[in-house]
Amino acid sequence: MSDVTRAKHGRPVHHWRRDVVELAALFTSVAVADGVANLVGHGPDGPALLVISAVALAATAGFHTWWTRRHGHAPPAGDTDARSLPQGQQAGPSDERSATPETEPGQSALWRMRTTVKDEPGSLAALCTALAGRQVDILSLQTHPLAEGTVDEFLLRAPGGLMASELTKVVSLAGGTDTWIERADAHDLVDAPTRVLGLAARTALDAAELPLALRQLLGRCTIRQLPATPVGGGRGPAKVPVEGALEDTVMRLRAPEGGVITVERPYLPFTPTEFARARALVELDARLGPRVPHSQHVLTLPEGNEITVRRADTRDLEAAKAMHERCSARTLGMRYHGPVGDADRYLSHLLSPRFGRTLAVQTASGRLVGLGHLLWDGDETEVALLIEDKWQRRGVGGELLERLVAMAAEAGCESVYAVTQASNTGMVAAMRGLGLPLDYQIEEGTLVITARLPKGRAGSRLPYEVAQEQVGEPIARD
Numbered sequence: 001m002s003d004v005t006r007a008k009h010g011r012p013v014h015h016w017r018r019d020v021v022e023l024a025a026l027f028t029s030v031a032v033a034d035g036v037a038n039l040v041g042h043g044p045d046g047p048a049l050l051v052i053s054a055v056a057l058a059a060t061a062g063f064h065t066w067w068t069r070r071h072g073h074a075p076p077a078g079d080t081d082a083r084s085l086p087q088g089q090q091a092g093p094s095d096e097r098s099a100t101p102e103t104e105p106g107q108s109a110l111w112r113m114r115t116t117v118k119d120e121p122g123s124l125a126a127l128c129t130a131l132a133g134r135q136v137d138i139l140s141l142q143t144h145p146l147a148e149g150t151v152d153e154f155l156l157r158a159p160g161g162l163m164a165s166e167l168t169k170v171v172s173l174a175g176g177t178d179t180w181i182e183r184a185d186a187h188d189l190v191d192a193p194t195r196v197l198g199l200a201a202r203t204a205l206d207a208a209e210l211p212l213a214l215r216q217l218l219g220r221c222t223i224r225q226l227p228a229t230p231v232g233g234g235r236g237p238a239k240v241p242v243e244g245a246l247e248d249t250v251m252r253l254r255a256p257e258g259g260v261i262t263v264e265r266p267y268l269p270f271t272p273t274e275f276a277r278a279r280a281l282v283e284l285d286a287r288l289g290p291r292v293p294h295s296q297h298v299l300t301l302p303e304g305n306e307i308t309v310r311r312a313d314t315r316d317l318e319a320a321k322a323m324h325e326r327c328s329a330r331t332l333g334m335r336y337h338g339p340v341g342d343a344d345r346y347l348s349h350l351l352s353p354r355f356g357r358t359l360a361v362q363t364a365s366g367r368l369v370g371l372g373h374l375l376w377d378g379d380e381t382e383v384a385l386l387i388e389d390k391w392q393r394r395g396v397g398g399e400l401l402e403r404l405v406a407m408a409a410e411a412g413c414e415s416v417y418a419v420t421q422a423s424n425t426g427m428v429a430a431m432r433g434l435g436l437p438l439d440y441q442i443e444e445g446t447l448v449i450t451a452r453l454p455k456g457r458a459g460s461r462l463p464y465e466v467a468q469e470q471v472g473e474p475i476a477r478d
Contacts, residue, residue: 110184115176130174144271207353221265228258256286312360372400
């Protein structure tokens with residue numbers, strides 16, 4: 001990835017222009033301060049200026065005090081007081097957003113809440129009684145016994161006007177500690193066993209679903225898979241035991257093909273039950289082995305040529321290498337943001353379903369002429385395209401990009417980003433052709449374009465696969 005991508009993820013990038021401006025401002029400030037000091041110390045009116053300044057500051061402070069007492073300082077309408085939770089309580093990172101009632105008075109709202117109570121008789125009963133006193137209905141409850149107490153996880157239906165800070169206060173007074181709460185939706189009404197079975201079915205259909213299934217299981221978290229041998233060479237990640245490792249807010253699992261899967265959720269520690277469920281999903285994925293859906297879709301380009309769009313994996317490595325050899329140095333430089341010495345290392349990673357989904361475009365003769373990648377990058381999603389020179393400017397890239405973005409939206413991603421060069425007008429035009437809100441960030445010729453996706457529900461089948469069923473049976477792969 002380029003330096004601008006690292007800046008996008010929060011790592012600092014130094015700007016020499018900004019340093020020059022700050023240095024000039026510093027010199028100017030020193031000069032002004034020196035001039036004021038000379039005026040006060042050596043001028044005939046220096047003491048008078050000091051007295052006048054003191055009187056002006058005192059008058060300003062008095063006026064500010066009178067104004068605030070007269071008009072009060074109530075918080076804005078959007079302030080939910082989520083920052084002032086009772087001592088010992090912890091709100092989720094989205095409390096300021098979710099604590100504001102989104103329902104009309106008289107309606108109800110769904111909440112997910114987790115709290116820790118003492119492992120003694122009557123603790124849970126006291127908590128349930130306190131919630132019932134505020135007209136809060138408990139729709140589901142899961143308990144996770146720990147050494148220092150019991151973690152109770154609730155799905156609640158509360159009055160629409162009840163805010164997160166009020167709920168946490170009620171729980172605190174009833175003996176709950178380390179409370180976390182966030183808004184829920186109708187999808188959370190599905191009981192845990194049913195949800196886990198559904199995620200297992202998604203994983204069984206497509207190896208690329210494993211990171212998405214883990215995120216659906218564990219909520220908002222960052223998932224990264226590190227290969228046993230890094231793409232650029234060097235040492236791989238430290239090995240983990242067969243049974244995995246759980247460290248408070250981080251769990252590390254052994255990846256099916258080697259390497260390590262790391263799951264982080266800083267705002268909420270994992271429970272042993274969550275760890276066991278995640279480990280079971282990874283073990284199921286390892287037993288099933290590599291797999292991708294074999295559906296294919298035949299399209300006719302505006303010029304009349306037919307192309308086939310299908311899922312690709314490591315079995316297409318040789319065909320992808322041959323396509324790279326037919327691509328010009330400029331095309332490869334646009335895709336990989338620099339010279340490509342050994343495409344094998346890149347392609348083995350990019351074609352692996354463990355790191356995302358890949359779509360391939362092939363001609364009627366079976367030649368591979370385009371690749372589109374949807375890569376899981378922690379809690380973000382990257383899209384990348386490579387089209388053979390002779391097939392550029394024919395709508396192939398736009399077709400691939402639309403399908404990749406549809407797959408990302410169907411998987412529940414909030415946005416996708418593309419890293420390219422500012423001179424790559426084809427990629428810029430394809431991103432604009434999506435008709436989605438775009439954000440541009442450019443640094444030293446490298447451009448990052450982020451598209452915000454409409455909210456959708458994740459499923460196990462892709463939109464283009466459903467559309468293919470309406471056409472007929474998919475073409476069998478060799």
